[in-house]
Amino acid sequence: MDEQLAExxxxxxxxxxGKGVMLxxxxxxxxxxxxxxxxxxxxxxxxxxxxxxxxxxxxxxxMLGVSPGTLAAHGAxxxxxxxxxxxxxxxxSRARVSLAISGIAGPGGGTDRTPVGTxxxxxxxxxxLQTQHKCFGGDREAVRxxxxxxxxxxxxxxxGS
Numbered sequence: 001m002d003e004q005l006a007e008x009x010x011x012x013x014x015x016x017x018g019k020g021v022m023l024x025x026x027x028x029x030x031x032x033x034x035x036x037x038x039x040x041x042x043x044x045x046x047x048x049x050x051x052x053x054x055x056x057x058x059x060x061x062x063m064l065g066v067s068p069g070t071l072a073a074h075g076a077x078x079x080x081x082x083x084x085x086x087x088x089x090x091x092x093s094r095a096r097v098s099l100a101i102s103g104i105a106g107p108g109g110g111t112d113r114t115p116v117g118t119x120x121x122x123x124x125x126x127x128x129l130q131t132q133h134k135c136f137g138g139d140r141e142a143v144r145x146x147x148x149x150x151x152x153x154x155x156x157x158x159x160g161s
Contacts, residue, residue, distance in 0.1 A: 002145075008152045009037045013047055015159050016097065022049035023155060024095035026064055026085040028076065028102040029119065031055065033148045049095040054085065060102075064088030077102050077114050079122075079131050086122035086129060097159055098124045099151045105143040119147050123158040130158060 016023055025034040025048075035051030038044050052063050057076055060066040065088040066081055074080040085100035103119030110116035117136040122129060132154065136146040 005037045005148060006040070008149060009041055012038070012152050012155050013041055013044065015156055016047040019159060021096040021159070022047055022094060024049050024089040024093040024098045025051040025151070026089040026098060026100040027051060027053050028055055028060070029105045030101050030144050030147050030151070033144060034099065034101070034151050037148060037152070049093050052089055060085060064092065075114070077104055077118055077120055079120055079133065082120040082122035082131060083129060086124035090124050090126070096125060097155060099155055101147050101151050103143065103147060105140045107140060117143050119143065121151055121154055123154045125158060128158060
């Protein structure tokens with residue numbers, strides 16, 4: 001495994017374990033990469049509850065309860081959608097912390113309004129939901145990897161010290 005990702009996942013593991021809470025990941029453009037990084041760690045079943053790979057809009061609706069109206073009005077790569085993804089991951093798991101990622105990793109799929117590299121993130125707990133927007137450079141792999149890093153760093157932030 002990539003050393004930086006392993007170190008970051010280790011910090012997430014320690015923080016979640018220390019708080020006695022579990023994480024659920026709702027991923028689109030990363031295709032389960034966050035779940036893989038987390039479950040590469042021995043003992044991850046004590047702090048990683050589940051992952052949802054919701055690449056299609058149908059999967060976002062079916063697995064996470066994202067509203068068809070939200071997808072129609074805002075699109076899959078939007079703040080509104082990742083908010084609903086993060087909330088849905090909490091509601092459909094035993095986790096007390098969730099993250100959500102939806103973006104355009106490329107090389108195609110971008111528009112003038114939503115260029116390749118655009119990624120929306122959300123993190124949720126029972127009483128807090130925060131979002132962030134990034135536009136990463138690089139190829140598909142670089143966008144996806146940067147998204148995994150941002151998502152895990154956001155978990156550290158929402159959980160606190």
